[in-house]
Amino acid sequence: MSLESSQERWPAAAGAPPEVALFIPCFVDQVTPEIGRDLVTVLERLGCRLRFPPDQTCCGQPAFNAGYRQEARALMRRFLDTFGNSEAIVCPSGSCTAMVRGFYPELAQSDPALAAAARRVGERVYEFSEFLVRRLGITELGAAFPHRVAVHDGCHMLRELHLKDEPRQLLRRVRGLELVEIDDAERCCGFGGSFSVNYGMISEAMAARKADALEAAEVDYVTACDPSCLLQIAGVLARRPGRVRTLHLASLLARGLASA
Amino acid sequence: MNAARQFRHAARAAAQDAEIAGILRFNIATYDAAVALGRGRFLDWREARRRAEAIKRDAIAQLDRYLEEFERRIIARGAAVHWAPDAAAAREIILEIARRHNVRRVVKSKSMVSEEIHLREALEQAGMATLETDLGEYIVQLRNEPPYHIVTPAMHLRREHIAGLFHQKLGTPADETSPEALVRAARREMRQRFVAADLGITGANFLIADHGLVAITENEGNARLCASLPPVQVVLTGIEKLLPRLADLALFWPLLATAGTGQPITCYNSLLGGPRRGGEPDGPRELHIVLLDNGRSRVLADAAQRELLHCIRCGACLNACPVFQTIGGHAYATTYPGPIGAALTPLLRGPAYDHLAYATSLCGACAEACPVGIEIHHQLLRDRAQAAAARRRPWSERLEIRALAWAAAKPRRFERAGRLARRLLRLRPQAIDGTRLDPLRPWTRYRQAPEPPPQSFRAWWRQRNSPPAPNSMAAEPPS
Ligand code: SF4
Numbered sequence: 001m002s003l004e005s006s007q008e009r010w011p012a013a014a015g016a017p018p019e020v021a022l023f024i025p026c027f028v029d030q031v032t033p034e035i036g037r038d039l040v041t042v043l044e045r046l047g048c049r050l051r052f053p054p055d056q057t058c059c060g061q062p063a064f065n066a067g068y069r070q071e072a073r074a075l076m077r078r079f080l081d082t083f084g085n086s087e088a089i090v091c092p093s094g095s096c097t098a099m100v101r102g103f104y105p106e107l108a109q110s111d112p113a114l115a116a117a118a119r120r121v122g123e124r125v126y127e128f129s130e131f132l133v134r135r136l137g138i139t140e141l142g143a144a145f146p147h148r149v150a151v152h153d154g155c156h157m158l159r160e161l162h163l164k165d166e167p168r169q170l171l172r173r174v175r176g177l178e179l180v181e182i183d184d185a186e187r188c189c190g191f192g193g194s195f196s197v198n199y200g201m202i203s204e205a206m207a208a209r210k211a212d213a214l215e216a217a218e219v220d221y222v223t224a225c226d227p228s229c230l231l232q233i234a235g236v237l238a239r240r241p242g243r244v245r246t247l248h249l250a251s252l253l254a255r256g257l258a259s260a
Numbered sequence: 261m262n263a264a265r266q267f268r269h270a271a272r273a274a275a276q277d278a279e280i281a282g283i284l285r286f287n288i289a290t291y292d293a294a295v296a297l298g299r300g301r302f303l304d305w306r307e308a309r310r311r312a313e314a315i316k317r318d319a320i321a322q323l324d325r326y327l328e329e330f331e332r333r334i335i336a337r338g339a340a341v342h343w344a345p346d347a348a349a350a351r352e353i354i355l356e357i358a359r360r361h362n363v364r365r366v367v368k369s370k371s372m373v374s375e376e377i378h379l380r381e382a383l384e385q386a387g388m389a390t391l392e393t394d395l396g397e398y399i400v401q402l403r404n405e406p407p408y409h410i411v412t413p414a415m416h417l418r419r420e421h422i423a424g425l426f427h428q429k430l431g432t433p434a435d436e437t438s439p440e441a442l443v444r445a446a447r448r449e450m451r452q453r454f455v456a457a458d459l460g461i462t463g464a465n466f467l468i469a470d471h472g473l474v475a476i477t478e479n480e481g482n483a484r485l486c487a488s489l490p491p492v493q494v495v496l497t498g499i500e501k502l503l504p505r506l507a508d509l510a511l512f513w514p515l516l517a518t519a520g521t522g523q524p525i526t527c528y529n530s531l532l533g534g535p536r537r538g539g540e541p542d543g544p545r546e547l548h549i550v551l552l553d554n555g556r557s558r559v560l561a562d563a564a565q566r567e568l569l570h571c572i573r574c575g576a577c578l579n580a581c582p583v584f585q586t587i588g589g590h591a592y593a594t595t596y597p598g599p600i601g602a603a604l605t606p607l608l609r610g611p612a613y614d615h616l617a618y619a620t621s622l623c624g625a626c627a628e629a630c631p632v633g634i635e636i637h638h639q640l641l642r643d644r645a646q647a648a649a650a651r652r653r654p655w656s657e658r659l660e661i662r663a664l665a666w667a668a669a670k671p672r673r674f675e676r677a678g679r680l681a682r683r684l685l686r687l688r689p690q691a692i693d694g695t696r697l698d699p700l701r702p703w704t705r706y707r708q709a710p711e712p713p714p715q716s717f718r719a720w721w722r723q724r725n726s727p728p729a730p731n732s733m734a735a736e737p738p739s
């Protein structure tokens with residue numbers, strides 16, 4: 001099936017392609033901007049009109065996770081102001097999506113107006129694969145990627161957003177791609193934000209187990225919807241002799257579109 | 261050495277111990293397979309969890325009422341109920357009972373609360389020989405260790421370890437490793453001690469309010485012996501073990517068994533209603549119930565963290581936890597290890613244990629495993645919030661977070677700070693990667709760092725979406 005035919009299915013699925021506000025997490029902006037660019041490639045190919053609200057910085061997750069709720073709350077206010085009137089907000093990170101949808105309401109709970117704003121924005125923020133599959137109703141992009149690919153289920157994707165099948169639905173429609181289910185796909189990669197540096201020895205052991213599973217499955221790539229998990233997995237893989245590479249789902253699809 | 265540093269050392273040692281990793285992996289895989297089967301026996305495991313959660317929520321929300329009801333009813337059948345505000349008080353109550361009866365020999369069944377108050381040590385110091393009669397507890401007692409896990413105390417051992425231990429301590433043949441023979445040897449030891457004991461101590465899995473009963477669940481029959489042979493029995497338990505109704509056991513017995521070991525139901529389930537009454541052939545002449553607070557009412561007072569008291573100590577979250585699987589039970593140096601221990605210990609025992617709430621990736625596998633639906637990973641976040649709000653975190657961390665919050669407060673500032681950081685990082689010579697000279701060492705000691713990109717996403721976006729102008733702020737020059 002080609003891209004055109006999936007576009008034809010849009011009106012039935014979700015109306016005209018919406019205007020999308022890009023929510024680019026701070027470390028994607030600064031450390032892995034290629035993931036943001038690939039996100040743009042894919043969404044534009046699907047006909048979305050994109051906007052990057054320039055006032056965005058950081059959603060506050062690092063502060064929130066370390067326990068600094070006051071600091072996190074200030075960043076939440078900025079985020080809610082920046083994205084308050086966007087009708088669809090798309091983020092290439094399950095973790096940051098979960099911060100906004102799952103944790104903002106708790107962070108805002110002492111202030112009813114703020115909590116209402118948080119809930120409103122939370123309803124409009126989508127993780128990338130969720131946006132494609134659930135909001136647009138698209139699984140077929142017409143991409144080709146002839147490799148063995150495993151999925152790593154990020155913890156926030158899986159347990160906060162309950163998105164497990166969405167990335168797989170997209171991958172199953174990529175021509176030539178062999179989707180490989182690995183042992184321990186749902187096992188944490190050991191990143192955990194500051195945990196990865198505060199308790200590096202535990203974090204590394206967790207990542208090693210993920211790397212073992214990937215190498216045992218002899219995949220070419222591991223994909224995920226969280227740049228931070230991929231950073232961790234790539235960091236450990238790079239120091240091992242194996243040849244498994246990491247690729248964000250948006251990047252995989254963007255490459256698959258380019259070569260289709 | 262403080263608890264946080266001790267933890268770090270122990271965690272590092274355990275994380276590098278390939279033997280223990282293999283043992284844990286094997287034991288947990290066996291457990292996982294059994295639990296998967298066990299859950300399948302429920303018509304609807306999720307629904308069972310939901311109901312269990314609702315029951316515990318009610319039990320804990322009205323704990324005062326239910327405790328009084330329990331107390332009233334079990335006293336009416338002749339038991340004595342003692343309220344212990346803390347560990348020292350609980351020890352003193354039990355020692356006092358023991359002294360009154362001239363107790364010399366004590367048999368104990370498994371009770372994590374007794375570990376919490378260091379009861380065995382206290383009894384032994386008072387000159388009373390005290391025997392753990394749960395096989396796993398017996399093994400760790402022989403090894404002079406605390407239990408490794410709240411349900412399977414000897415989870416860190418292979419059969420050969422136990423054979424060696426029994427050879428050394430009980431004189432079994434050196435080459436005897438069959439489980440049957442080892443169990444027989446332990447049983448021989450224990451039988452005499454059961455018969456000779458003047459005090460039996462058990463824990464409780466549940467306290468039943470509407471009938472005033474103590475429910476004990478076990479697989480070896482040893483708790484039943486502790487509760488029927490000695491003339492005096494003490495039940496030591498935490499105040500959170502309440503269930504409102506006897507009928508609730510119809511859910512909680514199979515739920516606990518399934519989550520704990522994968523069994524449909526644990527082998528022995530006993531309900532104790534009071535001391536021996538006229539005409540009854542066995543049971544203690546005196547039954548004492550010691551209800552321990554030890555910080556629990558503080559947790560109860562906090563509506564946001566109260567659900568930690570819903571815990572039924574099944575151990576499922578420990579087995580599910582990738583941190584526990586990496587560092588094992590002893591590294592925590594707490595009574596309750598693993599996720600529930602990490603969440604609860606800072607609240608029960610104070611700021612010295614704050615670090616445990618940070619020693620987790622917050623993956624949530626614990627919450628997924630928990631049969632009563634405690635959102636343990638969210639509770640860990642709330643522990644962290646308490647620690648940070650009370651300024652109990654290292655100044656360096658506070659500084660980092662403040663710096664991030666300051667930079668991210670203004671987009672321009674954020675962009676400039678990011679650009680500067682990336683430029684500096686690009687100067688980092690490859691030769692120092694991962695060494696002590698490396699500013700990224702906390703990361704690069706364990707894994708490779710990504711190459712800092714020349715251009716941020718926002719700079720790329722601006723460049724791409726604005727017409728090129730000679731003097732524009734738009735483009736970020738590649739650095
Ligand atoms: S927190 Fe839940 S999973 Fe962990 S021991 Fe308690 S009841 Fe079991």
